[in-house]
Amino acid sequence: MGDADEEMMWKLKFPESNATTTSLVVGAVLHRPDEEDHQYHKGVKYLCERGITKVPTKYILPVLERPNTGNKDGNFSNDHDLSLPVIDFAQLQGSNRVQALQSLSRACEEYGFFQLINHGISSEATSSMVQEGRKFFELPFEKRSKYMSKDMFSPARYGTSFNQNKDKVFCWRDFLKLNCHPLSETLPFWPSSPSELREAAVNYSKQTKFLYMMLVEAILESLGLVENNKSGPENDSYLNEFEDGSQIIVLNCYPSCPEPDLTLGMPPHSDYGFLTLLLQDELVKGLQIQHQGRWVTVEPIPNSFVINVGDHLEIFSNGRYKSVLHRVLVNHAKSRISIASLHSLPFSRKIRPSPKLINEDSPKLYKDTDFASFMEYITSCEHKNKNFLESRKLNVGKEK
């Protein structure tokens, strides 16, 4: 194929790109179209390390799904920053618990999100987790790629996009997922490089698990399901199940992007679990949540966690607490890192609306579900928006 033909081929495949064959050769990126898909599976960092000035077509969203496009209702997301409700963990654990529980409850009902301050996790624990995460993404590709796997249950999984085996358009994100439960079984398979990563991640997983358990107690209490400071068979059995639950730490890396208006770091999604504890990049914002019909950017608060309700908590609370769509914007100048700790009940456990929250006035709104059906769902279709949760909703009055 001559240069002109090759250029024409490139233009057909990458219609919005100004790149020419020459720049391709110089940049040593994506020489042959038949190699493209394989290259993209190596991740965004890999792509950026080879030098690009344009976003390849594989990452370009249809116009209506781009970050600055009006949504279906004609609302635009630009320039809307959101101060999420702030919950002071020290107050939640202190004499102001009753008021703090009311704020927590309102935040979960109205926003599905809140920021948690005074959470008690040391800044050494969070900063070393971020630092080791950064170092992991800086490793040579050959070292990172040892952890690439299609197995969703792998103890450590490095990958790219959102669901790279299904996504038609790729997201501008690489990730490392660390399965933390049971730690004694998964830890030996976590990356041994960078050398401090395991220690930082173990410490971080234990501290976030402890915080999660405190939040679960508060949430159960706010729903009227357990009573504060009372140890009894009912309280204990609830909490034991959560204690034995799943935990996955996801380190997200969003390299700087030459054309951030064409793509997303993560598409609109809700989290499948019970609660997510998210450590945001303090300097580079990017998280947007859907609130009152529009996309709003969450302002990071230093030393805080963003906590969000997942699908399982929406189901468990029979719809009282909301699992809200969120997405991630990428940045032209700076790369961004975030660390999500996703928690839920054990993988084998059925998730169902709490029987205590169902009555004549508040009928059961969701089918029982389990982790296996979620996995089946995401491996069989493109996980878009809240489809999984939608698929669990009952047509009230029509349940068999």
Ligand SMILES: O=C(O)CCC(=O)C(=O)O
């Ligand atoms: O990077 C972020 O701020 C959000 C990450 C996220 O939505 C997720 O891990 O599910």
